[in-house]
Ligand code: SF4
């Protein structure tokens with residue numbers, strides 16, 4: 166029996182980009198239990214739905230997260246559109262899919278950088294973010310915002326992208342493919358990074374199911390759970406896409422899944438650009454939402470869940486988001502069991518925690 | 526061999542340009558579509574108040590009787606809803622962001638009687654006064670200084686948090 170200690174970890178910690186607190190119970194250097202606590206940055210965004218008209222709330226929904234901003238805007242619009250039986254034009258669906266997949270690339274590259282930074286691999290961090298910058302420039306050019314796009318609205322999208330510009334984007338993305346490969350190959354072949362990732366933070370298939378993990382976390386445990394396969398609010402069904410999975414169940418697998426998803430998204434966007442039809446980008450919205458509805462959307466971090474409730478007035482009475490990190494925290498606690506103390510940052514980072522969207 | 530390729534990387538790195546934008550040295554390249562800040566051509570404004578009603582942040586206050594339009598740049602979230610909803614299209618989005626400030630004050634524009642040039646009144650320190658009608662020229666900007674003091678006296682602050690435009 167080793168020496169039993171409890172080490173507080175976070176919410177302010179050099180390797181932790183997110184304000185989560187963990188009480189790590191250690192036996193010598195081994196973690197036997199981790200008790201997470203959140204609640205450091207609650208912003209009350211869900212409550213604001215009562216104060217803002219349902220059309221205006223899109224801008225607040227976008228601010229739930231600074232990384233999957235577009236996704237949250239889309240998720241909210243999707244649920245309200247479902248509630249009001251609005252069928253959006255096909256071109257809008259395509260544009261939403263393109264922006265959302267671009268967000269996924271930007272999110273995964275950002276995460277890759279943080280991961281490299283977490284293990285002390287500074288140059289890899291900088292190169293990931295250098296590539297991410299190209300995606301942000303695309304956002305800036307097409308939506309007018311780098312992080313918050315304000316491009317989604319109920320009934321469609323607010324901005325169109327010219328076809329010539331779309332082809333320019335496809336060109337940039339094709340060029341990015343090799344650069345991403347160059348960087349991510351280092352991640353998977355460099356012995357130092359491999360040794361930090363391989364067989365660290367095991368989340369078995371059974372544990373992934375039992376803890377209801379979502380996103381790359383569950384896909385790295387060999388379960389092809391990806392809502393995009395079933396999503397009809399985007400155009401995923403028209404694109405050639407299969408969920409990326411691996412069954413290594415460790416940090417290495419979770420990295421691998423995210424990296425392959427970058428390539429899959431690059432591919433999907435190029436396909437969408439080839440197929441995008443001409444036409445309207447929005448339909449007029451009349452009336453007020455009445456009733457209840459829930460929608461799901463695959464965010465970069467996993468499946469998010471949106472619930473709306475209206476009472477036939479301009480203000481919704483309830484809006485609820487269940488973010489992917491919310492679901493991944495139990496899985497993280499599971500993966501932390503039995504790991505070395507020094508591996509804790511790696512495991513916490515591989516769930517790609519986004520605590521501010523968890524607390525909304 | 527390993528050392529040679531490493532030396533190549535170092536030498537290459539020495540002569541490569543930085544990938545980052547050399548911002549203060551070179552002006553930032555802002556795409557046309559960038560939503561930086563809202564500008565108004567006040568002479569064309571009909572004070573309908575549509576922008577005020579539609580603004581999700583409650584950042585705009587339109588006073589019909591004073592024919593003034595003011596914006597709280599610290600509350601504005603640059604969503605461009607006002608620009609989309611203005612019936613006479615006198616609002617537009619400029620790529621250049623608003624300058625930072627230390628005091629949270631509104632920036633007020635007052636519509637002038639037909640013959641006189643438009644005057645832009647700037648209360649936020651550091652923001653360039655914007656003479657919206659192209660004909661006004663620099664005299665208008667100079668003249669604005671005097672008017673600024675007067676308009677400043679009239680409190681035009683948007684209540685923080687819940688917008689005034691949502692009543
Ligand atoms: S850009 Fe949006 S937040 Fe800013 S003043 Fe216009 S409507 Fe209001």
Ligand code: SF4
Pocket residue numbers: 565569570571572573574575576577587594610611612613614615616
């Ligand atoms: S919507 Fe346009 S015309 Fe109406 S008050 Fe606002 S700026 Fe003036």
